[in-house]
Amino acid sequence: MKIWILRLFSVMMVALVMSGCGHQLPVASEELLKQKKSVLVVTSPDLPAGLDQKLGAALNEWRSADKLAWKWLPQKTALDDEALNSIRETAYDQVIVIGSALFADAMKAAAEFPNVKWSLYQQSPERSPAPIQPLDNTAVWQADAGTYTILWNDWVKQQKLAGAPIIWITTTGNQVPATWAPSEEAEQIVMYDPENPEQWFQQLTFQAKQINAKWIVLYTPEASAELTKIRSLRIPFLDMTASVNYSLNWDPILNGIRENVKTDSWKQGLYTYSENEATAQMK
The missing domain is CATH 3.40.50 (Rossmann fold)
Known part of the structure; x- marks a missing residue:
């Protein structure tokens, strides 16, 4: 009798195991959310023409292709309570700020949230950008101010030689x-x-x-x-x-942001846009 009961129990266990094959156990939605990478994007009102549409399309692509969760706060003149509360409530992998006018607020907020990685992007070139010293949790991208000097060097030299x-x-x-x-x-x-x-x-x-x-x-x-x-x-x-046409190429810049988040390759520091990301020509 005992042997028969043991055999019956064994058959039932095998049946249970077999019935589970090929079916993934459901994952709790909270766990799934924790597994996703997420970013908060904050942009200033003075974005170059067309950049907001380009950014929106890029974010949707990141979500569908990379399963990247994001929240976008556009047209911000400051990192207000809405932005700061969002950072308090959500464990973002990065906070991405586009717009030089937001840099001062972003640096203050970065000091307040030292465990959050911050990436700041200048939205248009400035010949003499305000000096900025990145914190341990900030990475800042700016246009190369020296480009103006390079473009005009020959002309200035000619005037000096001519007295x-x-x-x-x-x-x-x-x-x-x-x-x-x-x-x-x-x-x-x-x-x-x-x-x-x-x-x-x-x-x-x-x-x-x-x-x-x-x-x-x-x-x-x-x-x-x-x-x-x-x-x-x-x-x-x-x-x-x-007299200088200096523009930023946002496709490679946005691709760089995407790769940065996907591969966890974020590094603190002050960076200048590459030749692929910024172009300057005499008019």
């Missing part, structure tokens, strides 16, 4: 390269003062006559409103801010 003095119009935030206007030639630099435009123009007129300027070069976009006055001096004029 043609240049008056540079700029601001403290847009320093003219020292190789173009060394400190001993300070009289060739005029700092634009939007608070006192008449006094500033008088100073420009005085210095241009003092050095017998052969060129006036606008090195800061802040003074673009004064072009009519500048041209009234009847000195050859060059607007460097409008």
